[in-house]
Amino acid sequence: MITGVCSGVPETDPVSRCFRHFIDPIDGVLCVSADAVADEIATLAHDHNLRFPLILDSSATLSQQVNSSEYAPASSRFGAFCDNILGMNWKMPDGRIVRIGERVVKTTTGYDVFRFLLHSCGRFGYATDYVVRLRPDCRHTVQYSLSGKTSDVCQSIPVLLKGSWMHWFDSIDLLSEGQNCRLRLHVNCPPNESRLFTEYVSSFAGSQHLQMSAEYDRAAPVDGCPDFTFKTTPDRVPSLTTQLAQEQGIRATGLCYSGVVLGYLSKPGQPVSDGSGPEASDCVQPSVGIQTEGQDFERIAERIQTIVRQHANELYSLGGDWHSRYVPPPSPVSPESEWISILQKEAGLL
Amino acid sequence: MQPSGNRVHLETTLRNCVSRGRVLTSPAQLAGYDTDGLGYKEYRPDAVVIPADTDELIRVLQSARQLGVPLCFRGAGTSLSGGPVAAQGGIIVHTSALRAIRKISPEGFWCEVECGVTLNQLDEALKQHSVFYPPDPSSGPVCTIGGNVATNAGGAHCFRYGVTSNYVLGLEVILLDGSVHRFGGPAGGRGRWREDWKRFMIGSEGTLGAFTRFWLRVLPRPEKVWTFRATFPDLITAEKAIHGLVADASYPVAIELMDPRCVAMVENSPMAVGLPVDSFMLLTEIEGPAALVDARVESVAEILRNAGSRDVVYSDEAILRGKLWKARKVAGGLMGQLSADFVVQDAVIPKRALAELLQLVYDEADAAGIRAVNVFHAGDGNLHPNFLFDSRKPGELEKVELIGKRLMQRVVEVGGTLSGEHGIGNDKAAYMPLVFGPDTTRLQLAIPAVFNPRHQLNPLKVFTERRFTP
Numbered sequence: 060m061i062t063g064v065c066s067g068v069p070e071t072d073p074v075s076r077c078f079r080h081f082i083d084p085i086d087g088v089l090c091v092s093a094d095a096v097a098d099e100i101a102t103l104a105h106d107h108n109l110r111f112p113l114i115l116d117s118s119a120t121l122s123q124q125v126n127s128s129e130y131a132p133a134s135s136r137f138g139a140f141c142d143n144i145l146g147m148n149w150k151m152p153d154g155r156i157v158r159i160g161e162r163v164v165k166t167t168t169g170y171d172v173f174r175f176l177l178h179s180c181g182r183f184g185y186a187t188d189y190v191v192r193l194r195p196d197c198r199h200t201v202q203y204s205l206s207g208k209t210s211d212v213c214q215s216i217p218v219l220l221k222g223s224w225m226h227w228f229d230s231i232d233l234l235s236e237g238q239n240c241r242l243r244l245h246v247n248c249p250p251n252e253s254r255l256f257t258e259y260v261s262s263f264a265g266s267q268h269l270q271m272s273a274e275y276d277r278a279a280p281v282d283g284c285p286d287f288t289f290k291t292t293p294d295r296v297p298s299l300t301t302q303l304a305q306e307q308g309i310r311a312t313g314l315c316y317s318g319v320v321l322g323y324l325s326k327p328g329q330p331v332s333d334g335s336g337p338e339a340s341d342c343v344q345p346s347v348g349i350q351t352e353g354q355d356f357e358r359i360a361e362r363i364q365t366i367v368r369q370h371a372n373e374l375y376s377l378g379g380d381w382h383s384r385y386v387p388p389p390s391p392v393s394p395e396s397e398w399i400s401i402l403q404k405e406a407g408l409l
Numbered sequence: 410m411q412p413s414g415n416r417v418h419l420e421t422t423l424r425n426c427v428s429r430g431r432v433l434t435s436p437a438q439l440a441g442y443d444t445d446g447l448g449y450k451e452y453r454p455d456a457v458v459i460p461a462d463t464d465e466l467i468r469v470l471q472s473a474r475q476l477g478v479p480l481c482f483r484g485a486g487t488s489l490s491g492g493p494v495a496a497q498g499g500i501i502v503h504t505s506a507l508r509a510i511r512k513i514s515p516e517g518f519w520c521e522v523e524c525g526v527t528l529n530q531l532d533e534a535l536k537q538h539s540v541f542y543p544p545d546p547s548s549g550p551v552c553t554i555g556g557n558v559a560t561n562a563g564g565a566h567c568f569r570y571g572v573t574s575n576y577v578l579g580l581e582v583i584l585l586d587g588s589v590h591r592f593g594g595p596a597g598g599r600g601r602w603r604e605d606w607k608r609f610m611i612g613s614e615g616t617l618g619a620f621t622r623f624w625l626r627v628l629p630r631p632e633k634v635w636t637f638r639a640t641f642p643d644l645i646t647a648e649k650a651i652h653g654l655v656a657d658a659s660y661p662v663a664i665e666l667m668d669p670r671c672v673a674m675v676e677n678s679p680m681a682v683g684l685p686v687d688s689f690m691l692l693t694e695i696e697g698p699a700a701l702v703d704a705r706v707e708s709v710a711e712i713l714r715n716a717g718s719r720d721v722v723y724s725d726e727a728i729l730r731g732k733l734w735k736a737r738k739v740a741g742g743l744m745g746q747l748s749a750d751f752v753v754q755d756a757v758i759p760k761r762a763l764a765e766l767l768q769l770v771y772d773e774a775d776a777a778g779i780r781a782v783n784v785f786h787a788g789d790g791n792l793h794p795n796f797l798f799d800s801r802k803p804g805e806l807e808k809v810e811l812i813g814k815r816l817m818q819r820v821v822e823v824g825g826t827l828s829g830e831h832g833i834g835n836d837k838a839a840y841m842p843l844v845f846g847p848d849t850t851r852l853q854l855a856i857p858a859v860f861n862p863r864h865q866l867n868p869l870k871v872f873t874e875r876r877f878t879p
């Protein structure tokens with residue numbers, strides 16, 4: 060008889076197979092409500108030396124974050140939200156709740172409905188619970204800031220991305236506002252390794268004519284849920300980020316390896332750099348981003364529409380896209396409109 | 410099989426679609442396409458077409474649609490789930506001529522390749538740019554990117570890097586009506602589409618359309634790799650090592666386990682490497698910048714020793730690393746030599762259920778008199794029980810299928826899934842009701858309803874309901 064370390068506990072409803080809330084520290088998976096905020100998830104994971112690294116806003120719910128961007132700073136190392144969420148309970152438009160996806164880290168069982176629905180922003184229903192993939196927490200972090208002339212900062216990025224160190228930074232972000240920009244690198248590593256990272260980053264900074272500062276044991280960067288997101292290729296991130304940030308009242312964060320630029324607008328009466336997103340009851344509900352929140356909302360939406368118009372064609376030409384909580388995506392045209400109708404009808408997603 | 414009059418018409422039509430010599434119809438030629446990596450289930454196609462380019466492929470699809478003949482795409486045919494076989498007869502489209510690597514953009518971290526490019530061909534080309542494409546099925550020398558995307562292939566190093574779907578930025582697909590669509594591209598977004606249709610395509614096992622081109626994400630090549638091999642007297646100690654590695658900051662790229670039956674198989678062969686025959690063998694690797702991985706070597710070795718291994722061996726030197734991998738790499742080939750047939754199952758389980766599932770494999774196999782050995786991606790909980798049998802012996806195949814069924818039932822009960830990387834094909838289609846109830850089956854079948862409603866493309870795969878009726 061073969062004996063192992065541990066045995067099983069049921070984590071799903073036996074009939075519907077829907078997920079129940081659980082944490083499995085061995086697999087590093089956690090099932091929580093879609094309304095759990097990042098801080099709650101962090102607390103649950105912390106007891107097991109685990110963490111959920113993809114955070115945009117520590118006080119936003121997971122579904123608000125997922126619906127505001129497909130990527131967070133730590134996507135540089137861990138991939139998009141869809142690579143870090145494994146399954147969900149999904150409320151269909153008619154109110155039925157079904158299980159989509161898995162609680163194991165790999166699957167090729169059937170069509171990938173999970174990734175299709177995850178970022179569909181309420182168009183086909185919404186998630187009520189997520190199964191997220193946790194990662195080891197080394198309980199020690201370092202955040203490096205590299206600053207210098209904009210051209211030097213931007214030129215250093217491809218050099219940094221080419222090296223095999225790049226995959227060990229949780230995030231490699233270009234922060235840009237007006238004429239200022241800097242690189243922010245965040246590391247979660249055992250204490251004995253931070254010296255190696257610091258040696259590498261300082262020598263890299265020197266070679267690129269940049270000044271480096273380091274902050275130890277600083278929480279992972281949270282810039283807030285973005286007002287808009289552009290998806291492009293990694294090599295276009297520096298120019299797109301700095302170009303967007305030239306505009307009055309825009310702060311941009313380029314997620315350098317992910318090929319993503321997160322855009323933040325200053326809200327009336329708020330300085331742009333405070334990092335807060337709009338109060339988002341937003342994308343979770345079917346009427347995603349189109350509820351009226353008064354004139355402010357409309358002004359923001361108009362502003363974003365103008366920015367999108369300037370960049371959309373270039374993004375599309377590379378197979379990229381844009382997304383905003385304020386602006387609904389363009390209406391689908393043929394054949395997509397027919398595909399959507401068939402899908403909704405056949406799947407019972409109406 | 411088409412009646413002979415129809416077959417002549419089919420052959421003539423296909424010959425009009427493609428250039429000379431690209432339609433195969435003689436029995437000797439067709440025999441090469443009767444099976445896939447499963448080997449023992451045979452389906453004879455009516456014709457095989459090898460289109461020279463996408464224009465030819467479009468014409469083939471349009472003609473097949475008009476003729477009402479089933480159509481199945483095939484890369485290298487290494488599928489282990491009965492995917493690229495003509496389960497309802499008809500045409501097999503072999504994509505081997507579409508094998509250009511169109512562009513590599515090391516600055517943009519992407520490459521553009523045609524569907525028939527083999528994995529190792531791509532790796533060779535990427536090497537010159539110091540980047541790599543992480544998914545690494547062991548069939549790399551022959552399997553195609555088209556097959557990899559269609560099965561969402563994995564491999565040993567996917568523990569750290571993730572599977573194919575994590576790396577597909579975009580793809581070009583030809584639907585049955587001949588229309589060509591591009592979902593995503595180098596930037597990996599949706600492009601002009603409102604929805605992310607590429608998600609349905611990846612892992613769709615040839616049931617939605619023909620993939621012709623892909624845009625794939627690449628990473629900088631690691632500077633240095635350390636490989637560790639350790640043996641453990643029992644599963645408890647091996648599991649302790651696995652759990653320790655999974656939780657460790659060194660983030661191993663691969664965690665592979667071989668059970669004592671597999672170790673014994675290797676050690677009793679001319680390929681023996683000197684492992685204790687009663688042991689579990691664990692292989693793990695760390696990679697990254699030299700300064701960082703060198704600093705991690707001792708802590709990884711400590712995890713293995715603390716868990717209970719008394720023979721931890723490790724190296725950063727290519728030839729020695731190859732030797733450490735040897736037992737793992739030769740296992741598949743040995744099974745092929747030792748047995749007339751063997752089937753590799755593929756299931757993913759919560760790691761805590763490992764002991765129970767291994768015991769189930771042993772109990773079932775022993776009771777049926779079937780030899781079973783296990784070698785698998787332990788870090789991901791991705792089991793690969795291998796059953797060695799002889800399909801010519803009456804009843805053996807049925808026994809293996811029954812074990813597979815019981816195994817899959819339990820896998821699903823403990824919270825696992827039917828396939829981690831090989832796909833469902835027609836081998837596991839019958840088990841899909843274990844995973845999908847009426848609501849979710851409807852959701853699943855809505856996808857072919859959009860792109861291939863009559864199931865003319867690769868019928869009887871993934872879901873048994875997918876039968877083509879002309």
Ligand SMILES: Cc1cc2nc3c(=O)[nH]c(=O)nc-3n(C[C@H](O)[C@H](O)[C@H](O)COP(=O)(O)OP(=O)(O)OC[C@H]3O[C@@H](n4cnc5c(N)ncnc54)[C@H](O)[C@@H]3O)c2cc1C
Nearest residue numbers: 484485486487488492546547553555556559563615620830
């Ligand atoms: C020795 C060996 C080791 C293996 N190791 C692994 C492993 O480690 N990990 C793993 O994941 N798999 C492994 N496999 C399984 C197999 O190699 C993979 O499934 C691989 O992705 C199949 O690629 P292929 O080119 O052979 O595709 P095929 O077997 O020809 O086809 C597979 C499926 O893809 C479809 N398809 C192929 N090309 C296209 C296209 N252009 N458009 C649309 N659909 C298409 C087919 O219809 C079929 O459903 C192994 C197989 C063998 C024989």
